[in-house]
Amino acid sequence: MAKRLENDTIDLGSTGASFLKMGAIVGAIGLAIALFGSFTTEMKLERFFLSYLVNFAFFLSLSIGALFFILTQHIGRAGWSVVVRRVSEGFAANVGLMLVLFIGVFLGMGQLYSWTNPEAFANDPILQGKQPYLNTQFFLIRILVYFGVWILLTQYFLRGSAKQDSTKDPKKTERMQMVSAPGIPLTAITVTFASFDLLMSRDPHWFSTIFGVYYFAGSFLGYFSLMAVFFCFLQSKGMLKETVTPDHYHDIGKYMFGFTVFWAYIAFSQFMLIWYGNIPEETVWYIRRFEGGWLNASYFLLIGHFIIPFFILLFREIKRIPAALAAVGVWILAMHWFDLYWIVMPESIKGHVGISWIDIACFIGMGGLYLAGFAFFMGRKSLIPEGDPRLEESLEFKNA
Amino acid sequence: MTDQSSGQKKMKLHGLLGEFKDIESILKASAAIRDKGFKKWDTYTPFPVHGIEKAMGIKKSLVPKIVFTCGLIGGIGGLGLQWWTNAVNYPWIVSGKPLFSVPANIPIVFETTVLLAAFGAVFGMIFLNKLPQLYSPLFTSKNFSQGATNDKFFVYIEAQDPKFSPDRTRELLESLNAVTVEEIEEEEHAWSPSLSPKMAWSIGSIVFCLILIPPLYIARAQAKDRTTTRVQLIPDMDQQPRVNAQAASTIFVDGRGMRNYVDGTVPRGGAQTNTGYYTGAENEEWVSNPLPVNRALLERGQNRFDIYCAACHGIDGSGNGPIAIRAKRLREPNWVPPLAMTDSTVLERPDGHLFNTITNGIRNMPAYGDQIHVEDRWAIVAYIRALQKSQHATLQDVPADKREQLREEGQK
Numbered sequence: 001m002a003k004r005l006e007n008d009t010i011d012l013g014s015t016g017a018s019f020l021k022m023g024a025i026v027g028a029i030g031l032a033i034a035l036f037g038s039f040t041t042e043m044k045l046e047r048f049f050l051s052y053l054v055n056f057a058f059f060l061s062l063s064i065g066a067l068f069f070i071l072t073q074h075i076g077r078a079g080w081s082v083v084v085r086r087v088s089e090g091f092a093a094n095v096g097l098m099l100v101l102f103i104g105v106f107l108g109m110g111q112l113y114s115w116t117n118p119e120a121f122a123n124d125p126i127l128q129g130k131q132p133y134l135n136t137q138f139f140l141i142r143i144l145v146y147f148g149v150w151i152l153l154t155q156y157f158l159r160g161s162a163k164q165d166s167t168k169d170p171k172k173t174e175r176m177q178m179v180s181a182p183g184i185p186l187t188a189i190t191v192t193f194a195s196f197d198l199l200m201s202r203d204p205h206w207f208s209t210i211f212g213v214y215y216f217a218g219s220f221l222g223y224f225s226l227m228a229v230f231f232c233f234l235q236s237k238g239m240l241k242e243t244v245t246p247d248h249y250h251d252i253g254k255y256m257f258g259f260t261v262f263w264a265y266i267a268f269s270q271f272m273l274i275w276y277g278n279i280p281e282e283t284v285w286y287i288r289r290f291e292g293g294w295l296n297a298s299y300f301l302l303i304g305h306f307i308i309p310f311f312i313l314l315f316r317e318i319k320r321i322p323a324a325l326a327a328v329g330v331w332i333l334a335m336h337w338f339d340l341y342w343i344v345m346p347e348s349i350k351g352h353v354g355i356s357w358i359d360i361a362c363f364i365g366m367g368g369l370y371l372a373g374f375a376f377f378m379g380r381k382s383l384i385p386e387g388d389p390r391l392e393e394s395l396e397f398k399n400a
Numbered sequence: 401m402t403d404q405s406s407g408q409k410k411m412k413l414h415g416l417l418g419e420f421k422d423i424e425s426i427l428k429a430s431a432a433i434r435d436k437g438f439k440k441w442d443t444y445t446p447f448p449v450h451g452i453e454k455a456m457g458i459k460k461s462l463v464p465k466i467v468f469t470c471g472l473i474g475g476i477g478g479l480g481l482q483w484w485t486n487a488v489n490y491p492w493i494v495s496g497k498p499l500f501s502v503p504a505n506i507p508i509v510f511e512t513t514v515l516l517a518a519f520g521a522v523f524g525m526i527f528l529n530k531l532p533q534l535y536s537p538l539f540t541s542k543n544f545s546q547g548a549t550n551d552k553f554f555v556y557i558e559a560q561d562p563k564f565s566p567d568r569t570r571e572l573l574e575s576l577n578a579v580t581v582e583e584i585e586e587e588e589h590a591w592s593p594s595l596s597p598k599m600a601w602s603i604g605s606i607v608f609c610l611i612l613i614p615p616l617y618i619a620r621a622q623a624k625d626r627t628t629t630r631v632q633l634i635p636d637m638d639q640q641p642r643v644n645a646q647a648a649s650t651i652f653v654d655g656r657g658m659r660n661y662v663d664g665t666v667p668r669g670g671a672q673t674n675t676g677y678y679t680g681a682e683n684e685e686w687v688s689n690p691l692p693v694n695r696a697l698l699e700r701g702q703n704r705f706d707i708y709c710a711a712c713h714g715i716d717g718s719g720n721g722p723i724a725i726r727a728k729r730l731r732e733p734n735w736v737p738p739l740a741m742t743d744s745t746v747l748e749r750p751d752g753h754l755f756n757t758i759t760n761g762i763r764n765m766p767a768y769g770d771q772i773h774v775e776d777r778w779a780i781v782a783y784i785r786a787l788q789k790s791q792h793a794t795l796q797d798v799p800a801d802k803r804e805q806l807r808e809e810g811q812k
Contacts, residue, residue, distance in 0.1 A: 268503075268506060271503070272503050272504075272506065272507070275503050276495075276503070276504065278495065314468070316464075398450045398451070
């Protein structure tokens, strides 16, 4: 084992530095283009903020997915995943960056959330009933609580496991397993309410109690896809070449498959109950998504987010070829992004889908910042938890 | 060994069992046996050994393909079943949804897919593993039956393998560092039951007798006449402590189970001052539809008619609903066929009479007043009129500006 590690590059090295530099530059340029570009559209600034919210929800979901991944691996005392856990800890810690990026959502609240306007409540008994919850102050307090929980947890796991690199203390692993137990419900509750606040309240009348699970399903799936893509990228840059094997990809691929189905299961559960019940207050949300161009977008989501990856990921070999799995990962990430676009937009852009270059610039910009944030949180840390007592098991892991 | 056990029974060589001491040696031996071209042989290890499939040259399992095929059959079968039953054989509108509405079918498609895929996985695996196998001559080896699930690793080569030769195969196993090599024998008639362990047979017979109990119980219950539910798994569900409609009750002083309204109270929606609107008649005269007839009302009426009335009267109001068709086919002696909406009796009925028919029922038709809101009942009345027009319209019913157009189209 030791030999394999010695032969391998297990730190980000110069790639980290270029992530930081290039990411920050690309981030600033991308967001600037999106911001100023939005003035060329009819919706002006609102278009920028909408795009910003989509991308914010997207990158936030990746970090949340990473946090869930760490928690589930610890609580299951998983051995196979040790070599892919440090990178996950880095991505999870990126919620810190997402808190900074929340400033953008904060600035756009007036355009994004109709309930921030006091007039919205005037003749609306339903909204008046929701006022104790849906008001700017409480909203901001809640957001701070969510991020507080996430940052505490992610920093705990990143720092704890980084410290273990030198101490090699197996007790640390036991403690992290202990923390993961309350960590899961804590994260589940905060993610549920965060999705209510950030995404569902775009239509303040509408509600769906399964919405949090829906966002979680996409997040978890999105993070596994990111993993496949990112490890393939790292290996192409000469890192972790010996450490992460097709057997690890195979497991990541199984997760991708499983959560592709889970996403569809949850998405359909939400849809079917509303479709069957056929109550106006619930169906409005879907009707907006079935009107005009959005109908095709909904079908596209069904086919692209579920049917295509489902059949591709059935094949064992595809899960074992890093480049192939990474390609599927890119596709699923794109579909996950589109899913969030489909969730955010129809309240404001009715009857047609209207993806524009502003969305792409915003995506590239925030993506750049996201990579820079990752490099920042990873710093000089090793790319694998060298002190984990199950490291050897993970290195030797074989998929039967 | 041959000498001891033969007695009257005739024994023949079944195969050679080689014992190995660890994973490495069994992997090596397997690879060597594979390369020699043996086909009828197997390895037995106390736990799954990584890489053994490759060393043995086992091809990819067929199970995934079986599972996929079964899942596909389950999914398509589940969808087909619902399409056939709901949309073709017994068209029945539920909540105004289309007869074949895929979203409603998905849960069942999901279940049938999973069910058949799981069957495929379990039974495919059992089948490919050649199970159930109550007996194998291998169990005659004490070393094997004690060691194979414990701490020993075995390779077994069957004598039926074309490459098998008692001496050379033994040499091969020994050259591969087998700890011991043992000959395994079986009786000439491998399938005679006396070979199988007695335990398996006695347990099997007991289980079989136990399995027979429930069907026998049900058969007995079927055969006897009785007034209560035949088989009561959960009696509480059959005999609930409740007061039935119109039944007496000892709880109340007046001895009646059903209660009257408290004096001076009116139930919600009970303040029905507009008698014509609520009953269809005013001053002993049938009223005409009090609601303004427009597209929205007609569509609502169609939707409600399809849900509540079409089952008997048919979607087109011709009296050919699935219930009517079925009753006719079964030659139900007491069946009164539902009238067609275009029947002359119905044509002549005033709006209020139709409303009253829906509310209170008529002759053999049950009442629907409790299930359909007043407004919806009037909507249905309006829709019945439209249905009638579709069969009995005159030129006077066509707007004046459209008549010319109609004539032209008729001449074409």
